Amino acid sequence: MLYATLEPRYIGMFRFLLEAEDNLGYATVVDKYAAVLKIIFSPHQEREMRAFLAGMQQTIPFEVMERPAAQTETR
Known part of the structure; x- marks a missing residue:
């Protein structure tokens, strides 16, 4: 499992491109x-997923993360 951050206007395109890639994986909005x-995918396809995401960054600007940073609450 990986995470991605991007501009909200690209969420639909990101999901469309990922899901069109022969069932490599899917993305859900957190x-x-x-x-x-x-980004959910089979562990044995991690190399393929990372390669696909690197190529997709040429089309859509986004950042891949292992997990999102914890947000701290200020009061």
């Missing part, structure tokens, strides 16, 4: 306001 997506 935070629609911060535009954080969780």
Whole structure:
């Protein structure tokens, strides 16, 4: 599992491109306001997924993360 952050306007295109890639994986929205997506894929296809995401960064600007940074609450 990986995470991606991107501009909210690219969420639909990101999901479309990922799901069109021969069932390599799928993405679900974790935070629609911060535009954080969780990318789910089979562990034995991690190399293929990372290669695909690197290529997709040529089309859509996004950042891949192992997991999102914890947000601290200020009061």
